[in-house]
Amino acid sequence: MFHRISRRRAEQEFAEIRRQHAEFLARVAGEPLHHAQPADPPAPPAEPGAVVDDFLPPELRVPSHDQVDGRAMPWAWPVVLDGEMVACAVCGTYRDWLVLSTRDQIWLRCRAGHQQHEPRLDTAWYNRHAGPADATHATFEECLRHLGH
Known part of the structure; x- marks a missing residue:
């Protein structure tokens, strides 16, 4: 019903x-139909305006990905890949990494300063885990200081 x-x-x-x-x-x-009516003839082109470099002042501009040599982020936890914990090849440290992304490669740097290429990680992994950049640096040493390494 x-x-x-x-x-x-x-x-x-x-x-x-x-x-x-x-x-x-x-x-x-x-x-x-309103759009079927003949349109007014186009106006003659106006004089070109002044060319403006950019609307942001230089101190607020962020460099694009092709203007930086690489990016870095701290990684305090162990890196586990394929069920295996990654350790530094020199000193055996397995946590408190600095993850570096440069030229489509990922490098791990331990607190002692040893660096090793990690082929099992790629730029897509880095982009998924990295937060927004909070600073840009002119040299790698300045970046290390900024991140506390």
Whole structure:
């Protein structure tokens, strides 16, 4: 019984929508289309304006990815790849890394300053885990100081 009531209600709503649509089409059919009217002829080109370098002042500009040699982020936890914990090849440290992304390669740097290339990590992994850059540095040493290494 309730099925018949809800079905009848839906049919009535649909009939009302069809009626409103038919009224709309009848109204539109009698009106001219606004975009069919001929447009005004184009205005002659204005004199070129002054060329502006950029809207941001230089101190607020962020270098693009092709203007930096690499990026770095601290990684305090162990790096586990393929079920194996990555350790420094020289001193055996397995946590408190500095992860470096440069030239589509990922390098791990331990607190003691030993660096090793990690081929199992890629730039996509770095981009997924890195937060926004909070600073840019002119030299690698300045970056190390900034990150506390």
